[in-house]
Structure formats: C-alpha cells, structure tokens
Amino acid sequence: MRLPEKILQKAKDASVRIVLPEGEDIRIIEAANLVVKENLAEIILLGNKKKILEVASQKNLTLTNLEIIDPNSVRSVQNYANLLISRKTKGTLSMEKATKQARQPLVFANCMVANGDADGCVAGATTSTAEIMRHAIRIVGQHPSCPVISSFFLMLFDSSSLGINYPVLFADCGLVIDPDSEELAAIAASAADNAELLLNARPVVAMLSFSTLGSARHPMVKKVREAKKLLAEERPNLKVHGEIQFDAAIHEEIFCIKGGKKQDYAKPNVFIFPNLDSGNIAYKLAERTAGAIAIGPILQGINKPINDLSRGCTAQDIVQNIVITACQTRNLFKKDI
Incomplete structure (x- = not known):
C-alpha cells in the first residue's frame, strides 16, 4: 500500500x-x-x-x-x-x-x-x-513544549476496510510504557499536531479506554478522563472524544447508544491508547488481521x-x-x- x-x-x-x-x-x-x-x-x-x-x-x-x-x-x-x-x-x-x-x-x-x-x-x-x-x-x-517524548504510527487501512478506511494515527504504541494523565494529554496533543500536518485534516482525537463517558469506574479510567480534561483545557479548539471505547469511537450509532450526542460525534483520526500494552497490541492486530500498513514508530517531542x-x-x-x-x-x- x-x-x-x-x-x-x-x-x-x-x-x-x-x-x-x-x-x-x-x-x-x-x-x-x-x-x-x-x-x-x-x-x-x-x-x-x-x-x-x-x-x-x-x-x-x-x-x-x-x-x-x-x-x-x-x-x-x-x-x-x-x-x-x-x-x-x-x-x-x-x-x-x-x-x-x-x-x-x-x-x-x-x-x-x-x-x-x-x-x-x-x-x-x-x-x-x-x-x-x-x-x-x-x-x-527535548522540545520545551513537550513534557514527554513519545511516538506514533501512521496507520494506512485499505479503503474497503470495515470501521476505519482512511489514514489515522495511533499513539503511543512504541515508547511510553504507562503514561500518567499529564503525559497522556501531552502525547495526544503532539499526535494531534502530527495528524494535522500529515493528514491535511482537522484532528479529531479519541482518548481510548474500556469505559465510555463514565460507564465504568477504575483508576485506569480516571487517568484517561483526567487526560482528556487536561487536553481540553490546553487545546480548547481541539475535538476530543473520551473517555471512549474503540467501537463507540469509530461508529456513530454505537457512540449514541453508549450515551453520546449525535451532534457531538466526529470520526476520529487520532487514537490515543492508555498504555503501551494496549497500543502495541492494537497496531499489530491491525497489521496482521486487517492488512493495515503501520509506519513508525515516529518520534514526537524532540527539537x-x-x-x-x-x-x-x-x-x-x-x-x-x-x-x-x-x-x-x-x-x-x-x-x-
């Protein structure tokens, strides 16, 4: 591809x-x-x-x-x-x-x-x-505006793929093992900048979790929720979904079923994973089972x-x-x- x-x-x-x-x-x-x-x-x-x-x-x-x-x-x-x-x-x-x-x-x-x-x-x-x-x-x-050096993959999906059929960014899938909420927000901000640069499109970020909009309570969910809040404060004009499950992020109907409002939905082109386990597994699953091309890891946060x-x-x-x-x-x- x-x-x-x-x-x-x-x-x-x-x-x-x-x-x-x-x-x-x-x-x-x-x-x-x-x-x-x-x-x-x-x-x-x-x-x-x-x-x-x-x-x-x-x-x-x-x-x-x-x-x-x-x-x-x-x-x-x-x-x-x-x-x-x-x-x-x-x-x-x-x-x-x-x-x-x-x-x-x-x-x-x-x-x-x-x-x-x-x-x-x-x-x-x-x-x-x-x-x-x-x-x-x-x-x-390290660039002074980036509190953490991280990475992303540019993911290219076949146009006939179910769910995602357009280029997107996955982060962080290769570097930061267990980011805290501030680091997760920084990873998302850097990835959004790179998405705008590479995809020539307005970035839409999905802060991924096993919970959607408060459906579960757990320290891991809290971390993602806090990261989304920090990101919204830093980038008020950036469209961010979260915390959100992957299916709700890529399907408007499921987004609405799980508590989202139709007018708030936009298809994400940046997917932020809560830790390296989930991110690394996700990009390799996409490669090996959906035939996606994964380009990276591309580093972000260096001068x-x-x-x-x-x-x-x-x-x-x-x-x-x-x-x-x-x-x-x-x-x-x-x-x-």
Missing part, C-alpha cells in the same frame, strides 16, 4: 536533507536510491564510501545525486566534538573523547541535525531504540526530527519513514489547532 499522494507531495515540497547514519546497510542504500529517484528528499549516507559503493554494486545500484560522508575523514568532526562538549551536563568531556564520539555515525548524524547541517535523521536498521533515543535527547534535545526504524525493516519501510521525517520538518510544534 503506497503512502497517500498528499503526504508524498509534502515531502517533496519540504525539500529537506535527511541523514542516514547506517549507510553501509544494503536496505539503507536501496531506500536512499529510491528516495533520490523520486525526489522525495536529499540524502546523506554516512559510512566508508568505498564499502558503500561496493555494497551498492552488488545489487547493481548506481548511487547518484546523493552525498556520502565518512565521519572518520572530515574536518567537521571537530565542530561536532565542540558541540558534544557544550551538551555535556554532568562532569567534563575531553576534546579527545568528544572527537572519538563524534566519529560514531549515529552521534555524527545527530550532530548534523543539531547543527543545521541536516534537517532530520532516520536510523535503527542496525541500532537499538534505546541508542537512538539516548543520542537524540542528549544532542538534539528536530530523529526517527527510529525496526531492525527488521525493509527498504520500503525506510522510504516511508524518510518521507514522514521530511514532512515533520515543516511544522512539528505548532501550538494552536
């Missing part, structure tokens, strides 16, 4: 530079080649140039119109070493150690983004999520786009992640809906 044309066009219009630190991996090379051919973004591959070209040639790929940088042989590594020293909050970091760190491709890539030499970074094909997050927070930094890949990703998965990263550079932290 191909990304919606509007999202592809947004990436093209953004005309950004995306750095890929795992440049010697064949999947990264194949994805970079596809992105450049379709003019979706400018690509910078990090790694040993000779090795990258050798790997590409084994797949009969000719790499043109992209940049290859070896962190071990460029002068800018000294500037990035100084950047790392300035980011050090505890203890001291010698120039020697900072230079050694800056030559690591993932660190170098984050420094490029932090320094404005690249607009975004996509990594994770051979690197753990923990490593991606650690360097992103340390070097690029500039740094995004993660599954280590089992395909070249096409990487292309899709690069496209979303390119779109995020345009207007990630808009305050008002």
